[in-house]
Amino acid sequence: MTTRETILNRLRSELRRPDLPFPLGNTPPLTSDERMTVTAASGTLWELAERFGAELTALHGTYEIVGTPTEARLALINRLLTWREEERAAYRGPKPQTGQEDQVLGWADEALPVPGIADALADLGIEVIAPAALYSSEERDAVRFIRYGVTGVQAAFAGTGSMLMVAGPKTSRAASLLPLRHIALIPFSRLYPAIEDWLAAERNAGTLTSVLRANANVTLITGPSKSADIEMNLTLGVHGPKFVHAILFEDDVER
């Protein structure tokens, strides 16, 4: 008998024992109508966006809310330029040249919820790198020192200030993971009050399991990377981004 069969057979025979004190014989599954929404939020989309921002701020992230995709593009450019200025001003002494100072690690342009970002940044001398492959160490070295990441989201949750990322051909995991600073573009059409509302919507549409299964990796991100391992002292930017900036904007996409 294989280990698999041994384990499964023994589990089955133990669970048939009438004298087994636990688990109880009549244990029904948890049903959708009894399952609670753990961290609820409510209100208009603008109110939800404000709530998202408040939650993210509490986690040491930053945010802004704007009216249109065009304003979102402008906000993104401003944020990048401000960050670059700050970094330059803060740097003392000769700066090592990596050749990646003026690059952004991003999702492919067509995967971003705001059009024309790559072109707009190119006009400012900033190149958006949307890698097709990061398999070899040479390919990784080519993006290793990029300090800014730009992505959209699959969904965002106001109650917790969380963003859901789905890995895909044009949506690299690296863009929201490797750079020190991450900007997420969040259209209102992808903003949900809580995680549970998104789960319900996907379940009703019959797409929930395929979102997970078809894409190899789905990640929920809530704020900048952090640790409290050193005697409960909060430190930001341990392995992932230290700065997370969300740009929430009104769009006219039907949900």
Add this chain to the structure above:
Amino acid sequence: MTAKKTFPNPPRRVALFVTCMVDMLYPEVGMATVELLEKQGIEVVFPEAQTCCGQPAFNAGFRDEARVLARRFVDIFEPLVISGQVDAVVAPSGSCVTMVTHFYDVLFESESAVEYRYRAANLAAATFELTEFLVDVLGVTDVKSRFDGKLTYHASCHLLRELGVDRQPRALLENVAGAELVPLDGADECCGFGGLFAIKNGPISTAMGERKAANIIKSGADVATLCDVSCMTHINGLLSRQQQRCRVVHIAQVLNNQVDVADSPGTSRADVAAPEPSRRWQDAREEK
């Protein structure tokens, strides 16, 4: 656990389960309990055959030995309840009540003990910790007691987390005339007694108790109160070893006006002769 007994008519008579520790070490706590109940018009009977509920053996894992004592306990108290000779069983201990109300069904869970399981459930429904009985059953929160000084309250583990009794003793203490109830840091943290744990893991038990003792001293209370003499023995054992002024007393002693600030060691109390040998942290009113 079975639902607690309800009382359509006010209870008139209770059986006192005094607990073996109170019987042998702290009779004044037992007397205070009797007098408190009598002041509320309750007649108290004391079944003299009672000894111990079996908790020490149960906690150490000796279920057969505990079961013998549990059967004995049920045989003594359950007929009184079932026959209506008493309306309830009352004990000045959260821990011993927990044994009867929460752990007897563990001891009697085997098929052969079905009779005792049933009888133990009857008994459990009618067994109450003293403050629980006063507040929840009798509806009394003011027993007209007086204490001129600062009081604090330590929530014993079984009482708090198994019985869920916390607001009852606090309500009673809040109504003690002249007393200021001061907060106790970590009031709900274990004092480290834990029965045989105090012997088997003496150093850990002591470390936990020292933390409790330090918090009590920090609270600035003249006396700390609680509802279990086991925790009391442990904390006082440490306070006494550290030669602290502050002491822990059972809540019944405070509610029955048996404690004065002047009871603390180092000060003498003129109207009561010092007991022999001097029992530092207890009240001297054994003989009335």
Add this chain to the structure above:
Amino acid sequence: MSVDIHAPYKERVDTALHDKHLRIALDRATSRMKTQRADAMAAIDGERLRTQVRKMKSYVLRNLPDLLETLESNLTANGAHVHWAADGEEADRIILDIARQANVQKAVKAKSMTSEEIHLNGVLQQAGIKVVETDLGEYIIQLADEPPSHIIAPVIHKRIEDISQVFQRELDMPPTMDPSAMTGAARQILRREFLSADLGISGCNFAIAETGTICIVTNEGNGRMVSSMPRVYIAVMGIEKLVPTVEDAFLQYQALCRSATGQQCSVYLSMTSGPRRADHPDGPEEFHVVLMDNGRLNMLARGYGEALMCVRCGACLNACPVYREIGGHAYGSTYSGPIGAVISPLLNTDVTDADKLPHASSLCGACRDACPVKIDLPRLLLNERADQVAEGDTAWFDRQAIRAFADTMKSPGRYAAAASFARTGSNLLAGMSGGNITFMPPPFSAWTQSRDFPPFAKKSFRRQWRERQERRKRIGNEGQRSKIED
């Protein structure tokens, strides 16, 4: 002097209790984590959440074989490889084989208690594979060559001063007390390791059966790194860590985060269902899942199935007044605190004096109140003690003492005699020390070493009661008589 986890139990405890720095570190951290958990659960209907997670987890246990098969077939369909291991040795061998076949030189690891349980690092290192722990806390203790002492805060036993010294000694870092500076140094070093490692290893916080998804919860991002950057990714998990549906996963996730660190959500929840698709720019080429028993079935069979609902949040450790005094290493096991005391003697692991662990609790119940699955840990500890007695696994002295105690309490006559004997003895002892008893012979010396004991009462309650009744009868009779005479 740090605690040697292989030393005898008494020695471990004594070392821990005498380690001032350890006790400061524990005190600072556990009180903070305790408050954070309490606040996070109070902000929502925490009781309802705990009830729901418990219900969900008991359904999982009841249906474990079916759910495991569903998980396996979904993982396989997603392109993952599923392996089954009866014990730690088999799991180690499977992982080593995968590493050898993939020609792995270096492995990066996210924090995983399961891999600690099977001593995976040692096995890989012996085979010449470099293993780098990447959780900041785990990295620090790997540098210091110590095991973790807490389920979610591995370096909880060290003060910042101690950590600074480790960085100075092992990394030649200039002395600093700035946690950001230390974190920055670790980020740089570990980033190189992430990008050059061939193998990523993690545990699994929960696996979703209906989708075949392995979920890991981290704050630092190392979980994302190990599951996304190296060529090969292996997740090793106990056979009990399943949830049926995606919704159940998010329910448990939120209960876990609130209980572990008081967060609404951890920073990252990485959900991996398979190897990267052909057109994806990043992700592992190979994805393996190792399902391991290692004593879990034994727990179920012996009546401790309830402990298999544990979500490893560490809340019971933070709540435990014993853990707060002695820390994790004193338990001598990968799993410490109340849950460790329950499961360590049952799991297939090598723990010195494991039989002492069920007694390392005052049964105060704070752990049960903190547990997001409401596991009745004190009851399980009591059952383990009873099992030890039933199996004749107790010290001769304990047995004699309890028997003598029970015999005494069985008979009112013997009870009275013993009380009178104790009274005489205690008065003698109290007389010697003038008041309270400050000295008793062994084994009671374990009490009087640090605590006084009150002398037995001159008159027991029952004697006082009898006298009182007689007095009342007399007064009653006199009253009767005077009435008649009137």
